[in-house]
Amino acid sequence: MSAPNAAATAGLPAVPAGPAAACRTAAGLPRLLAGPPAGPDPQAALADHLNGQGHLPRRLDSSALLAEVTAAGLAGRGGAAFPAARKLAAVRSAAGGPAVVVANGAEGEPASCKDAALLWHAPHLVLDGLQLAAAACGADTAVVCLHGGRQGLRWHLEAAIGARRAAGLDALAVQVRELPPRFLAGEETALVGYLDGGAAVPAFKQHRVFERGAGGRPTLVQNVETLAHLALIARHGAAWFRAVGTSAEPGSVLCTVTGADGSTRVAEAALGTGIGELLSVDDSVQAVLAGGYHGGWLTPGQARALRLSNADLKPAGAFVGAGVLAALPAGVCGLAETAAVVRYLALESAGQCGPCLNGLPSIAAALATLARPRPARAELANLRRWSGLVTGRGACHHPDGTVRFVSSALRVFAAEIAAHAGGRCTARAGAAFLPVPAAAAAESDWR
Amino acid sequence: MGITSSTALWYASRATGVVALVLLTAVLVLGIMVTRKRSLPGLPRFGTTGLHRNLSLLAVAFVALHVLTAIADPFVTIGIAAAVIPFTSPYETLWVGLGAVSLDLMGALVVTSLLRARIGRRTWRAVHWLGYAAWPVALAHSVWSSKDLQHGWLLYLGISCAAAVVLAAAWRLAAALVQPRRAELPAATLARLERTHRPGYARTGAR
Amino acid sequence: MPDRARLRLNPVACAGHGACAELLPELIGLDEWGYPLVADGEIPAALERPARRAVAACPALALRLTSR
Numbered sequence: 001m002s003a004p005n006a007a008a009t010a011g012l013p014a015v016p017a018g019p020a021a022a023c024r025t026a027a028g029l030p031r032l033l034a035g036p037p038a039g040p041d042p043q044a045a046l047a048d049h050l051n052g053q054g055h056l057p058r059r060l061d062s063s064a065l066l067a068e069v070t071a072a073g074l075a076g077r078g079g080a081a082f083p084a085a086r087k088l089a090a091v092r093s094a095a096g097g098p099a100v101v102v103a104n105g106a107e108g109e110p111a112s113c114k115d116a117a118l119l120w121h122a123p124h125l126v127l128d129g130l131q132l133a134a135a136a137c138g139a140d141t142a143v144v145c146l147h148g149g150r151q152g153l154r155w156h157l158e159a160a161i162g163a164r165r166a167a168g169l170d171a172l173a174v175q176v177r178e179l180p181p182r183f184l185a186g187e188e189t190a191l192v193g194y195l196d197g198g199a200a201v202p203a204f205k206q207h208r209v210f211e212r213g214a215g216g217r218p219t220l221v222q223n224v225e226t227l228a229h230l231a232l233i234a235r236h237g238a239a240w241f242r243a244v245g246t247s248a249e250p251g252s253v254l255c256t257v258t259g260a261d262g263s264t265r266v267a268e269a270a271l272g273t274g275i276g277e278l279l280s281v282d283d284s285v286q287a288v289l290a291g292g293y294h295g296g297w298l299t300p301g302q303a304r305a306l307r308l309s310n311a312d313l314k315p316a317g318a319f320v321g322a323g324v325l326a327a328l329p330a331g332v333c334g335l336a337e338t339a340a341v342v343r344y345l346a347l348e349s350a351g352q353c354g355p356c357l358n359g360l361p362s363i364a365a366a367l368a369t370l371a372r373p374r375p376a377r378a379e380l381a382n383l384r385r386w387s388g389l390v391t392g393r394g395a396c397h398h399p400d401g402t403v404r405f406v407s408s409a410l411r412v413f414a415a416e417i418a419a420h421a422g423g424r425c426t427a428r429a430g431a432a433f434l435p436v437p438a439a440a441a442a443e444s445d446w447r
Numbered sequence: 448m449g450i451t452s453s454t455a456l457w458y459a460s461r462a463t464g465v466v467a468l469v470l471l472t473a474v475l476v477l478g479i480m481v482t483r484k485r486s487l488p489g490l491p492r493f494g495t496t497g498l499h500r501n502l503s504l505l506a507v508a509f510v511a512l513h514v515l516t517a518i519a520d521p522f523v524t525i526g527i528a529a530a531v532i533p534f535t536s537p538y539e540t541l542w543v544g545l546g547a548v549s550l551d552l553m554g555a556l557v558v559t560s561l562l563r564a565r566i567g568r569r570t571w572r573a574v575h576w577l578g579y580a581a582w583p584v585a586l587a588h589s590v591w592s593s594k595d596l597q598h599g600w601l602l603y604l605g606i607s608c609a610a611a612v613v614l615a616a617a618w619r620l621a622a623a624l625v626q627p628r629r630a631e632l633p634a635a636t637l638a639r640l641e642r643t644h645r646p647g648y649a650r651t652g653a654r
Numbered sequence: 655m656p657d658r659a660r661l662r663l664n665p666v667a668c669a670g671h672g673a674c675a676e677l678l679p680e681l682i683g684l685d686e687w688g689y690p691l692v693a694d695g696e697i698p699a700a701l702e703r704p705a706r707r708a709v710a711a712c713p714a715l716a717l718r719l720t721s722r
Binding site: 481482484491492493496497563564567568571648649650651 | 666667668669670671672673676677686687688709710711713714715
């Protein structure tokens with residue numbers, strides 16, 4: 001099949017089509033990943049999409065759509081799980097000129113590739129959702145933001161947009177912008193700052209972006225997966241959307257699942273699915289990371305018992321986030337992995353706020369010390385103090401998320417910490433497991 | 448020759464001018480100390496900012512007296528307009544003109560500072576940089592619009608003020624050159640911590 | 655009952671000068687790096703004038719009084 005190979009050359013894991021991509025324990029899946037992946041021929045891909053998913057309803061009243069989205073209870077799929085209907089309504093009713101709608105595919109989380117996979121597999125769902133959101137908000141500008149450096153994906157998306165324009169599908173022209181490949185570039189104020197011509201760094205604003213965002217206009221920033229769900233809700237309704245998932249967290253979610261053998265796949269699962277059904281948690285698994293680098297580690301027991309929902313994961317010190325689930329194999333040092341990730345997170349700080357700029361490197365240096373098998377007891381007290389000092393004191397949630405990740409590591413790898421204090425490390429393997437890309441080093445890395 | 452009522456104004460103008468120059472020197476040096484987060488011995492942190500602001504208002508008062516006595520003085524023909532519109536004075540057109548330039552710049556600084564809560568950080572900061580221009584212009588005006596600072600102890604006073612400003616400005620420039628750019632700060636902070644294992648702190652805020 | 659004001663810090667503008675902590679020690683402390691720890695919640699009536707002074711004192715204009 002040509003499409004998965006094309007995806008592979010763009011640096012993405014292959015997204016198997018059909019039932020293999022879905023979680024078998026819930027009927028009605030896959031939804032976003034149903035149908036063949038969009039192939040290299042844009043016209044054929046558009047035709048496949050329209051045949052498979054159907055056209056959008058002709059006369060779609062914006063208030064009716066908003067009511068449907070509200071009833072569906074769609075939450076943002078970018079990590080914060082903010083109710084999509086509330087954001088839409090806020091931008092719709094905001095004064096200050098015609099709105100700007102942004103499909104956020106920045107995906108700064110290194111362990112996540114579900115947004116890229118979705119844009120590859122089903123770009124037309126995302127683009128449908130973008131047009132729907134634009135119409136609902138009275139927007140005159142539509143932008144898709146991508147993770148910088150993924151050339152193949154940009155071409156693929158622009159080809160899809162071109163095919164839609166030729167078919168007269170889109171009321172609004174869509175621009176494609178590439179964001180710098182920073183962890184924080186997808187944060188909504190950073191994204192808006194970049195669109196306004198500045199660096200992609202978070203800002204401290206008097207007003208939220210849905211009141212005053214890009215160019216001072218109300219701006220809707222929605223994850224690409226959220227928009228894809230929106231496109232399906234417009235076709236099938238709220239009741240259909242709620243048919244899978246839990247009542248508090250309805251619908252399906254795309255997950256990037258990394259097994260203990262290092263293989264990564266993107267799967268679509270209903271919220272509330274047991275983590276053990278998505279990831280094989282056997283004796284070869286030491287711990288499971290849920291929610292990405294701002295999420296938290298779970299013990300194998302927790303991973304087997306808990307479900308993929310914020311109701312289960314938040315009390316356990318993790319969260320659903322952008323759907324990252326990674327199994328750490330036994331034989332890899334969990335502390336060393338955590339230290340490497342936190343070092344990356346510290347270097348990816350925008351360097352604007354004193355507590356983050358000072359606290360995260362301090363935490364990273366302390367973790368690096370703990371990761372070495374050498375007695376260093378004092379570090380734990382320092383780590384706890386610094387974790388308390390940085391939470392909630394930045395312009396964005398970077399310090400808070402990092403602290404959540406660190407706290408979970410101190411809890412789940414407590415035995416490893418004790419071993420290191422005694423001069424031993426239980427790990428066998430030397431190579432790094434979790435993906436840690438090159439971090440920012442200069443001003444130009446943020447522009 | 449004694450001081451008559453007509454020369455009193457002339458002497459007052461020259462004297463208040465000298466005091467204003469000294470005050471403006473102190474204000475500039477204190478402003479640099481605020482940026483560098485230094486406190487004066489015996490004063491709390493806010494003392495530096497407070498003194499900078501209070502002395503600047505005092506300087507404005509002395510400059511006002513200096514200008515008004517010069518205008519009122521019948522000996523030299525400097526009108527009100529010439530005090531604010533540069534290079535329109537028949538007396539010492541160039542040097543008095545520079546005085547007017549300096550006065551205008553100072554006016555902009557003081558007005559924007561009094562209204563800083565309303566005009567926002569960026570605008571206020573942009574205008575405040577003009578302070579570095581206002582001082583040398585004021586010095587040129589002081590040295591050449593009358594011969595006072597060209598000999599005697601006033602010459603030494605002028606040299607001392609210039610030296611203080613040059614040193615403070617050099618200090619400020621050195622700090623800006625040494626401070627890493629914002630995007631390099633996290634890496635620089637981490638490198639220092641990994642190298643020394645000693646706490647210190649990294650500074651935010653504009654260079 | 656009129657809304658009491660709250661203190662709001664702009665962490666991006668803040669450069670850690672520390673003037674605020676000096677003028678309003680009841681509500682603002684400093685962490686080990688010199689950055690302010692601002693108490694949440696409404697400002698008691700007795701501290702309203704020192705709070706205004708602290709806001710005016712900040713060289714970086716990072717502190718604000720806000721009603722929300």
